Amino acid sequence: DADVTQTPRNRITKTGKRIMLECSQTKGHDRMYWYRQDPGLGLRLIYYSFDVKDINKGEISDGYSVSRQAQAKFSLSLESAIPNQTALYFCATSDHRDRYTFGSGTRLTVV
């Protein structure tokens, strides 16, 4: 099994729908992150969490929310999806020595 698992891998949804992307990890890392990747742009940070009950906004948090249900689980929600949220989304974890592990990504299309 992958160290960082994202579900779903692909999702097509309609404008206005609520959607949740899920991330679970077996690394035992405290730090978890959600990034989005758009063509021609570097990955951008949406939210991050350094522990259960710790939630921090990243550079592009508007339109998104997160939940850290347990050390191993970090979910990203789009409350009302819009087309410009079409992107590739990555969950990542890191340890105290700044070693990162990324999930395989979720390709989200909002139509």
Place this chain on the structure above:
Amino acid sequence: KNEVEQSPQNLTAQEGEFITINCSYSVGISALHWLQQHPGGGIVSLFMLSSGKKKHGRLIATINIQEKHSSLHITASHPRDSAVYICAVRLNPDKLIFGTGTRLQVFP
């Protein structure tokens, strides 16, 4: 101006060639990461550097803190090295800024 600039944006090579990908940054950093993203999308961490040089197999990463520059070298390149290589710098306290990536294609 982006805080992290990579060059070239695209690179093609013949199998066996020596490859160099460059990363320049404009801010003070605590560490620099090199990542590899395969066509399927998954991202793998290759190196994390704060000084000097690291080597893993055919991959070598160097960093010059004074010049704010890092290079990723691939020796004896192979078609399986074809991927997007991403440089990311770590700012204090806990933020990564990513470059836009260098797309490498190695032909047999």
